Amino acid sequence: MALGPLLVFILNVCSAVVAFLTSYYAYKFRHVADNPVLDSIAFGFMLLGVGLLIEAGTSAVVGQTLLQQFLSKILAVVETFAYLSLQMVAYLVFAVGYATLAWRRSSKAVVMGLVALVAAPRAVDVFGVYRYAVVSYFVVLVLLGFVVFQGALIHSRSPSRFSLLVLVAFLLIMAAHVVLLVSVVTLSEYLFLAGTAIQFLGFVSLFAFLLRSGRVGTG
């Protein structure tokens, strides 16, 4: 396997493991906080984990990254639609979860902004596969912008090292999607690898959060 697909495979498998771990803990602790946001986090990270595994699996089987598939015109339908769609739904679930939290805190103006975003994915059906990839990365970016905004609000209201690590994780994942969007638009393989690496760093921050929160109470 070439270096590019191998890197994508390794980084995405590691990211998927962290996504599944986060989903598991959110599911495990959902009764404690009695809040639907934890259900959204559990479901969203599960979808994200599945999506990342699909992309990793396709990279390994086809021996090409998603971008190389565009370049060589071998558009793996499974990867393009399954991964990109799962990713889009996952971030939509996070955004809706945070919107519920915002609604409960009476930040209705923020929620109204989200309502406009929810309608956005419908428009992509009329485009081709490549354009679908561009649009889905863009939609994910907008959704992540909302999630990061909510995360920043949460952290500013009650700052803690835990909320900071989650905020940093979402910020890095958002930055990764800026790079991934540019890489898809410009068809730059290096940028695609860089975006995948930055996304992996976001999951590293999430893993640090899981480790630190897991250590609490044992000292």
Next chain:
Amino acid sequence: MGQAEKQRSPLRINLDILNAIQEMGDAKPTHILYKANLSHDRLVKYLDELGSKGLIEVHEEGENRTYRVTSKGVGFLIEMRRAESFVQGFGLAI
């Protein structure tokens, strides 16, 4: 009953009581009452509940009654602290 107490969930109150008892080792009811910020009637109700779940045990010497967190209670506290730090990361509270 203060505003802060109104907003606390039953789980939060149980955790405040357990934390207060663990902090003091052998805790007298008056000390728990003060630390957990509860009325006497509510404290008795919560202590009975925690005792029935095996999370605390009562020691009686004459008229003195003290409470201690059991090993099961310590395990419960550790798990709840982990849960609390996890949900804190997403802006939630117990």
